[in-house]
Amino acid sequence: MRYRPALRPLIISLVFLFVALGSWEWSSQPPKATEALSEYELLMGGAEQEARVPPPSAVIIHAFNELSDPFYDAGPNDKGIGIQLAYSLYRVLTGFLLAALIAIPCGFVIGMFPVMHKAMNPYVQILKPISPLAWMPLALFIIKDSEASAIFVIFICSIWPMLINTAFGVANVRKDWINVARTHELSDMRTAFTVILPAAAPTILTGMRISIGIAWLVIVAAEMLVGGTGIGYYVWNEWNNLDLTSVIFAIMMIGIVGMMLDLILSSVSRWVAYEE
Amino acid sequence: MTYKSLGDPFNPDQSLLHEKGCSCTQCISENSKACGAQTLATESKPDRERLDTTEDMMDRVIESTIVRGVFAHNDFSRRSFLGLVGGGLTASILGSLIPFDEIKAAVKDSMGKLEKTKLNVGFVPITCATPIIMAHPLGFYSKYGLDVDVIKTAGWAVARDKSLAGEYDASHMLTPMPLAMSLGAGSAPTPYVMPTVENINGQAIVLHVDHKDKRDPKQWKGFKFGVPFEYSMHNFLLRYYVAEHGLDPDKDIQIRVVPPPEMVANLRAGNLDGYLSPDPFNQRAVWEKIGFIHILTKEIWEGHPCCAFACSKEFTNRYPNTYSALLKAIVDATHYSAKAENRIEISAAIAPKNYLNQPEPVIRQVLTGRYADGLGGIQDVPDRIDFDPFPWHSMAVWILTQMKRWGYIKGDLEYNKIAEAVYLASDAGAKMKELGYTPPTETYKNYTIMGKEFDYTKPEQYINSFAIRRM
Structure with a gap:
């Protein structure tokens, strides 16, 4: 066989996957069901009925079952994985878009006027590190609506990276370009839209990518707290039953959806990128 | 649609008796129909309105009853009086003396139309909520004309906040919660009512399997215990139990609030040494072979209340008929759950993913x-x-004494007044009667808890009789 260096990383990662899954499968085989149980043993439940970490084959079978009927609806507390993910995505996108609507214009103003930057910076620095979930009790109390509270939590966690990145991008547009605009006697508004915005767009998009990543991290925790619907509720509901097969499946789905959100934004950022 | 017995009581030409040979339009038309003759076109004052809906009919029945009563059931004097004074004027005179609308509302309360049929009822996934949950798969809500969604809730704080926010029309709660919410302990004060208790007994103290040799509570110094909520019977019973064994629950052990569904995971992780929690999480710990049942709470207080069905005062005022129907469904379901022969069927109905x-x-x-x-x-x-729906006022008084004992509420309390405002014993009693059960004749009684007598007439002395307390 001809030596092809391009294949080497692929082979290594496949071998790694095989070894990892293989040892997991081997180490987590369920114990054999015991026969001829006494009543006490029956009431205690056999060892094979206990909750434990499932082998990967069980997760794959479970994933296949769930994904072959992702939109079933068996009552308000039992819905398919597709419906749960749709609820979570709806909350994340609503909160994220609301945050973008506010963060990008505000970031623009802060970036363009150093005086605003100095004035607002202390507040941003104080509010930024607050865990979004710490807002939850306050939001539930004031907004009096768990759905809106969850969206608010997404809003508050995704606003800061966008605000800071927009301000940074706008403030660091090369002075030469603004000077050129000035010699052409462009109005302030035109300068903002035709020169500064395109120049700062890649930085703004980076902020948006960070934000949506954080929003997707936070929604799971928020839904575990509030319950009702969403992928976070799904994890919580299966945790109640100590059903780790479903929990691992949900973890994989969260990872896949989060990766897709990031891929979408990164392709948008390639579209606004420019060479100097 | 016209009903012969529902003639307009304010019409002097209308007989309410319809005796033989009656000359009113309806009787004549009926008689002539019977003879096969042509209907006589008798001129008569038109009926005030046609009774098209059951609502109108109910109104007419009530009006008619009152008017007949005013004229001492003498139809002749009614008709001659109305002929002299006029129907409209009589109606307004009577209306100023008798609150017709209120009487109508009160009568319809027990049998009227449902204002709202689509309801959201919250529950925390524990067996205490059995009547609230099983009423859904076994059709108790639909039996009373309601379309209820039972919504699973992560914990008591969320159940409380969603109820306060109006997302839930009514909710499964812990018996102390409506008292705490009405008093404003732990939340903004909102008048809450608790028309029924759900379950009695049904909790247990579970310890980690490592503590099999520590069955005496005196050996529990430094233990970490879980309870589902601060304002819960679990918290008060655990505190009572360890205090009776000489441990101070605030100093000698640590009590943490852990939502019931997370108890088993925390016990396994070693975060807790034990817990006093609702089932199925006690039995689940045994099933997972990480815990054992130390005692059942019925050994602390036989017949203690635990969970309840509660809603806001506003809900009962705004939707009286819906409230009445919902309450009846719950009381019915509670009695059904109480029968031992139904328990296996219920177990199968509430075990699936949508419920527990x-x-x-x-x-x-x-x-x-x-x-x-x-x-x-x-x-x-x-x-x-x-399962026993009757909300004893003395249970509320006991809970209030414990809330005061452990410093959750301060100052002087009007025990009986609060108990009677929140625990609606008369509502539960009325529904029990309608369903053919006999409610207790009293709403207060004394209890013996771990051998110590609780006298509901002397709550303050009761609190002061404890050596370990926070006041």
């Missing part, structure tokens, strides 16, 4: 009371959990 999401054998052991204790024995306690 637990293995069915675990639920069955809780509800039938034949269970493995995790120490190698099989116990047979049919009333391990029982």
Whole structure:
């Protein structure tokens, strides 16, 4: 066989996957069901009925079952994985878009006027590190609506990276370009839209990518707290039953959806990128 | 649609008696129909309105009853008086003396139209909520014309906040919660009512299997215990139990609030040494072989209340008929759950993912009371959990004494007034009667808890009789 260096990383990662899954499968085989149980043993439940970490084959079978009927609806507390993910995505996108609507214009103003930057910076620095979930009790109390509270939590966690990145991008547009605009006697508004915005767009998009990543991290925790619907509720509901097969499946789905959100934004950022 | 017996009581030409030979339009037309003759076109004052809806009919029945009563059931004097004074004027005179609308509302309360049929009722996934949950799969809500969604809730704080926010029309709560909410302890004060208790007994103290040799509470110094909520019977019973054994629950042990569904995971992780929690999580710990049942709470207080069905005062005022129907469904379901022969059917109905999401054998052991204790024995306690809707006012008084004892509320309390405003014993009693059960004749009684007498007439002396207390 001809030596092809391009294949080497692929082979290594496949071998790694095989070894990892293989040892997991081997180490987590369920114990054999015991026969001829006494009543006490029956009431205690056999060892094979206990909750434990499932082998990967069980997760794959479970994933296949769930994904072959992702939109079933068996009552308000039992819905398919597709419906749960749709609820979570709806909350994340609503909160994220609301945050973008506010963060990008505000970031623009802060970036363009150093005086605003100095004035607002202390507040941003104080509010930024607050865990979004710490807002939850306050939001539930004031907004009096768990759905809106969850969206608010997404809003508050995704606003800061966008605000800071927009301000940074706008403030660091090369002075030469603004000077050129000035010699052409462009109005302030035109300068903002035709020169500064395109120049700062890649930085703004980076902020948006960070934000949506954080929003997707936070929604799971928020839904575990509030319950009702969403992928976070799904994890919580299966945790109640100590059903780790479903929990691992949900973890994989969260990872896949989060990766897709990031891929979408990164392709948008390639579209606004420019060479100097 | 016209009904002969529902003639307009304010019309002097209208007989309400319809005796033989009656000359009113309806009787004449009926008689002539019977003879096969042509209907006589008799001129008569038109009826005030046609009774098209059951609502109108109800109104007419009530008006008619009152008017007949005013004229001492003498139809002749009614008609001659109305002929002299006029129907409209009589109606307004009577209306100024008698609150027709209020009487109509009060009468319809027990049998009227439902203002709202689509309801959201919250529950925390535990067996205490059995009547609220099983009323859904077994059709108790639809039996009373309601379309209820039972919504699973992560914990009590969220259940409280969603109820306060109006997302839930009514909710499964812990018996102390409506008292705390009405008093504003732990939340903004909102008038809440608790028309029924759900279950009595049904909780247990579970310890980690490592503590099998520490069955005496005196050995529990430094233990970490979980309770589902601060304002819960679990918290008050655990505090009572360890305090009776000489431990100060605030100093000698640590009590943490852990939502019931997370109890088992925390016990396994070693975060907790034990907990006093609702089932199925006690039995689930045994099933997972990480805990054993130390005692059932019925050994602390036989017949103690635990969970309840509660809603805001506003809901009862705004939707009186819906409230009435919902309450009836719950009382009916509670009595159904109380019967031992129904328990296996209920176990199977509430085990699926949409409700409790637990293995069915675990639920069955809780509800039938034949269970493995995790120490190698099989116990047979049919009333391990029982269901009794009647909200005793004395239970509320006991809960208030414990809230005061442990410093959750301060100052002087009007025990009976609060108890009677929140625990609607008369509502539950009325529904029990309608369903053919006999409610207790009193709403207060004394209890014996771990051998100590609680006298509901002397709450303050009761609190002061405890050596360990926070006041």
